Amino acid sequence: MTALLEAERVSFAYGPRAVLSEVSLVVAPGELVGVIGPNGGGKTTLVRLLSGVLAPRAGSVRLRGTALTAWRRRELARRLAVVPQDPTLEFPFTALEVVLMGRAPHLPALGFPRAHDLAMARAAMDRLDVAGLEDRPLERLSGGERQRVLLARALAQEPEVLLLDEPTTHLDLRHQAGIYDVVAELRRTRGVAVVSVLHDLNLAALYCDRLVLLAGGRVACEGRPAEVLTPAVLRAAYATEVYVGTNALTGGPIVLPRGPTTT
Amino acid sequence: MRPPHLTARRLVTTSVALVALLVATLVAASLVGPVHVSLARALATADSTDAVILFRTRLPRVLLGAVVGGSLAAAGAALQALLGNPLACPHLLGISGGAAVAGVLALVAGADTVSPVVPLAAFAGALGAIAIVALGARAGGRTTPHAVLLVGVVFNALAAAALMLVNALASYTQAQGVLFWIMGSLSTQSYGLLAAAALYGLVGLAWLGVHAQDLNLLAAGEEGAAQLGVEVERTRRAVFLASSLLVGAAVSVSGMIGFVGLIVPHLLRLLLGPDQRLLLPASFLGGAVFLVWADTLARTVLGPVELPVGVVTALTGGPFFLFLLRRHLRRGLA
Amino acid sequence: MTCRLLALLVLAGCGAAAPPPSGGVPARIVSLAPSITEVVYALGAGERLVGVCAQCDYPEAVARVPRVGGYLAPSVEVTLATRPDLVIAVPSPGNREAVRAIERAGVRVLVVHDRTLADLWASMRAVAGALGLPAAGERLVADVSASLGAVRDRVAGRPPRRVLMIVGHSPLVAVGRGTLQDELLTMAGGVNVAGDAGQVWPTLTLELVVARAPEVIVDAAMGSEEAGRQLFAGLTTVPAVRSGRVVPLASDTLFRAGPRVPEAAAALARAIHPEAFAG
Numbered sequence: 015m016t017a018l019l020e021a022e023r024v025s026f027a028y029g030p031r032a033v034l035s036e037v038s039l040v041v042a043p044g045e046l047v048g049v050i051g052p053n054g055g056g057k058t059t060l061v062r063l064l065s066g067v068l069a070p071r072a073g074s075v076r077l078r079g080t081a082l083t084a085w086r087r088r089e090l091a092r093r094l095a096v097v098p099q100d101p102t103l104e105f106p107f108t109a110l111e112v113v114l115m116g117r118a119p120h121l122p123a124l125g126f127p128r129a130h131d132l133a134m135a136r137a138a139m140d141r142l143d144v145a146g147l148e149d150r151p152l153e154r155l156s157g158g159e160r161q162r163v164l165l166a167r168a169l170a171q172e173p174e175v176l177l178l179d180e181p182t183t184h185l186d187l188r189h190q191a192g193i194y195d196v197v198a199e200l201r202r203t204r205g206v207a208v209v210s211v212l213h214d215l216n217l218a219a220l221y222c223d224r225l226v227l228l229a230g231g232r233v234a235c236e237g238r239p240a241e242v243l244t245p246a247v248l249r250a251a252y253a254t255e256v257y258v259g260t261n262a263l264t265g266g267p268i269v270l271p272r273g274p275t276t277t
Numbered sequence: 278m279r280p281p282h283l284t285a286r287r288l289v290t291t292s293v294a295l296v297a298l299l300v301a302t303l304v305a306a307s308l309v310g311p312v313h314v315s316l317a318r319a320l321a322t323a324d325s326t327d328a329v330i331l332f333r334t335r336l337p338r339v340l341l342g343a344v345v346g347g348s349l350a351a352a353g354a355a356l357q358a359l360l361g362n363p364l365a366c367p368h369l370l371g372i373s374g375g376a377a378v379a380g381v382l383a384l385v386a387g388a389d390t391v392s393p394v395v396p397l398a399a400f401a402g403a404l405g406a407i408a409i410v411a412l413g414a415r416a417g418g419r420t421t422p423h424a425v426l427l428v429g430v431v432f433n434a435l436a437a438a439a440l441m442l443v444n445a446l447a448s449y450t451q452a453q454g455v456l457f458w459i460m461g462s463l464s465t466q467s468y469g470l471l472a473a474a475a476l477y478g479l480v481g482l483a484w485l486g487v488h489a490q491d492l493n494l495l496a497a498g499e500e501g502a503a504q505l506g507v508e509v510e511r512t513r514r515a516v517f518l519a520s521s522l523l524v525g526a527a528v529s530v531s532g533m534i535g536f537v538g539l540i541v542p543h544l545l546r547l548l549l550g551p552d553q554r555l556l557l558p559a560s561f562l563g564g565a566v567f568l569v570w571a572d573t574l575a576r577t578v579l580g581p582v583e584l585p586v587g588v589v590t591a592l593t594g595g596p597f598f599l600f601l602l603r604r605h606l607r608r609g610l611a
Numbered sequence: 612m613t614c615r616l617l618a619l620l621v622l623a624g625c626g627a628a629a630p631p632p633s634g635g636v637p638a639r640i641v642s643l644a645p646s647i648t649e650v651v652y653a654l655g656a657g658e659r660l661v662g663v664c665a666q667c668d669y670p671e672a673v674a675r676v677p678r679v680g681g682y683l684a685p686s687v688e689v690t691l692a693t694r695p696d697l698v699i700a701v702p703s704p705g706n707r708e709a710v711r712a713i714e715r716a717g718v719r720v721l722v723v724h725d726r727t728l729a730d731l732w733a734s735m736r737a738v739a740g741a742l743g744l745p746a747a748g749e750r751l752v753a754d755v756s757a758s759l760g761a762v763r764d765r766v767a768g769r770p771p772r773r774v775l776m777i778v779g780h781s782p783l784v785a786v787g788r789g790t791l792q793d794e795l796l797t798m799a800g801g802v803n804v805a806g807d808a809g810q811v812w813p814t815l816t817l818e819l820v821v822a823r824a825p826e827v828i829v830d831a832a833m834g835s836e837e838a839g840r841q842l843f844a845g846l847t848t849v850p851a852v853r854s855g856r857v858v859p860l861a862s863d864t865l866f867r868a869g870p871r872v873p874e875a876a877a878a879l880a881r882a883i884h885p886e887a888f889a890g
Binding site: 310311312314324325326328329330333334335387389392448449450451453454457458462464466576579580581582583 | 781815849
Binding site: 062065066067087088089090091092094095096098101102103104105106107108109110111112114115116118119123124125126127132148149171 | 280281282283284285288358361362363486487489490491493494496497498499500501503504505506507508546550551552554
């Protein structure tokens with residue numbers, strides 16, 4: 015299993031406040047690694063380090079063995095796509111224009127999208143069930159529609175590595191499943207490596223090959239979902255009592271919170 | 278409702294239409310004025326009053342209006358994208374303040390209003406302001422829009438104070454000249470000055486144009502843009518410098534004409550969409566048309582007396598913009 | 612010691628609001644405008660001046676008189692400290708508050724106007740009257756009138772020439788109708804091409820200058836001569852430009868409604884009808 019994207023003992027601090035300490039993570043082609051953990055644990059910061067917009071204070075992040083800092087931005091953007099948690103767009107770009115932005119790394123500086131690019135963008139939008147929203151300005155879409163448009167943009171980038179920061183926050187049940195189905199298809203057919211930050215532990219259990227539990231800026235536990243999602247581990251990380259059952263369909267764990275720890 | 282995305286074809290057709298509009302405007306504006314001029318006579322006799330009026334007083338002024346209007350509007354479009362604020366105005370940067378102070382100092386020191394000394398001094402002031410604001414806004418190797426805005430505002434305040442000081446110490450007639458220069462005037466007879474301004478305008482526009490797609494991607498935020506392949510810091514610097522060049526050149530030759538850089542790009546964005554690949558050239562052309570008409574009004578509406586062109590841009594631009602904005606708000610599109 | 616202190620206090624108390632000494636003729640005068648200063652000296656009352664504005668520079672004797680601030684912004688404190696019996700002022704853009712403050716402090720203030728020739732005569736008479744020299748005032752008016760008449764006679768009979776008189780290059784501000792300068796221009800044998808502009812100090816568009824084709828351009832602006840010439844150099848169809856009749860004129864006497872107005876008129880006449888002065 016060759017790592018496609020690898021973070022090795024990265025640390026990061028905002029000023030004096032340490033956010034991540036010695037965090038390591040690897041993801042191979044076709045894998046889906048879930049990053050879970052309580053709020054403030056450093057999950058979003060990790061995504062930003064993995065995408066290269068932040069440089070670690072210590073340690074390194076490498077794509078195909080080369081440090082991110084050594085890659086040119088455009089080159090990186092052709093291989094690595096990010097779906098952020100909360101997109102803001104100051105200007106009234108339409109959904110299609112936003113998805114077409116995903117093609118930008120593949121086009122010359124002032125290049126206009128060719129038929130091929132348009133087709134890709136539209137296919138991506140179709141896949142994510144936002145095809146009919148082409149000419150609507152992004153700000154007039156619902157939260158869920160916006161999230162799916164951004165995922166379509168990431169798909170249009172044709173990445174090898176996909177980073178998702180809580181991609182299902184605004185999505186209803188149907189679309190939550192849909193997203194991960196799309197992601198699964200990408201992994202299967204194109205060998206895309208995916209790292210996804212998740213809040214929902216059950217979704218994590220259902221879809222992820224491996225989990226990394228971040229708490230207090232450190233890796234508290236990592237491994238297969240069944241190994242990580244245990245009452246003891248979760249109690250320590252979330253300060254919450256949980257009930258862990260077995261998913262009758264898959265044989266994997268089901269997690270239900272019972273209440274904050276009293277000690 | 279505009280098409281969902283920009284095609285090369287739409288860019289070309291819109292640009293051609295705007296160029297045609299500009300050419301028509303230039304011709305029409307040259308023929309309008311408080312004095313009636315016959316084009317036939319002007320072309321026939323180089324020594325007629327018609328020819329002198331048309332080619333010595335009107336044409337340079339009309340062309341300068343186009344260049345200045347275009348420069349300010351293009352800079353406005355780029356800055357609105359760079360600062361992520363659809364209501365940003367190019368004078369916010371502080372460059373205008375620097376140019377104004379230098380130009381006014383030259384005026385008060387006795388420079389002729391007709392010689393190129395004042396515009397040259399003003400341009401030097403603009404360059405100085407660019408350096409100061411750029412360095413002042415740079416922290417930890419990054420130049421954020423927030424920092425640029427802050428430093429620009431402070432710099433403008435300092436410039437305004439300096440101008441008031443100069444005004445207080447200058448004689449009464451000097452103060453009048455200073456005020457006039459600051460309010461903005463396109464009155465010129467110099468084709469040389471016009472050529473210089475046009476050169477800076479076109480260079481600035483081309484420099485901005487190269488970064489048009491990057492500016493589009495910046496709308497996704499600093500990180501979003503970086504993740505889409507934009508070298509954010511380099512792009513910001515380039516756009517800042519190009520815009521400053523455009524504004525500096527414009528203010529140096531015509532003083533501070535307000536509203537053009539704010540209204541024209543904002544209006545065109547409502548009509549044409551935010552894609553900078555279209556918005557930048559469209560703003561240049563639209564700004565040129567707007568300012569030429571505003572100046573035509575300024576030099577015609579009161580007969581022999583001239584109004585300051587800045588007054589006209591505000592009084593015409595403002596209400597029209599409000600009207601369009603309300604239409605869009607009612608349609609729920611803005 | 613206490614006596615001297617007491618005396619000082621009494622003097623100080625009397626200082627700010629000195630009532631006119633019995634007899635009513637003011638002995639301590641402050642002039643807040645150069646034109647007024649010249650009128651006062653012309654009336655022979657120059658030695659009564661205890662304070663003048665900073666721009667007062669004629670006649671030479673005025674150099675010895677203390678300054679009380681500028682024409683645009685006189686200093687109320689310094690003016691009051693000279694303990695004047697009478698302060699004479701001309702309305703300027705900026706001295707209204709100061710003049711009111713002086714009035715409120717109890718000092719007698721005379722305000723005269725300087726916009727037209729009629730204002731000139733009225734102000735001379737008013738100042739003379741206030742100084743208790745009505746006869747001298749009438750004489751002054753008669754003298755200045757006669758001098759002006761002499762200028763008019765010098766160019767009488769000659770067809771008036773079209774004149775543009777400018778007081779600013781950028782903006783291009785011209786002298787309009789309803790000003791003293793316009794009246795002098797007419798007296799000097801000129802026709803003001805900016806007379807119909809509808810404003811007292813119109814800012815002209817350059818093409819107007821070409822259209823009105825003045826035969827003489829009087830440049831009374833503050834810039835250099837070269838600047839004035841350069842401004843009009845390209846307008847080759849303007850008669851004034853073709854014949855090189857762009858004449859700079861020092862602004863001192865032209866913009867002071869005082870006894871030297873005939874000098875300004877003569878200078879204008881010489882610029883407009885140079886042949887009348889050739890001999």
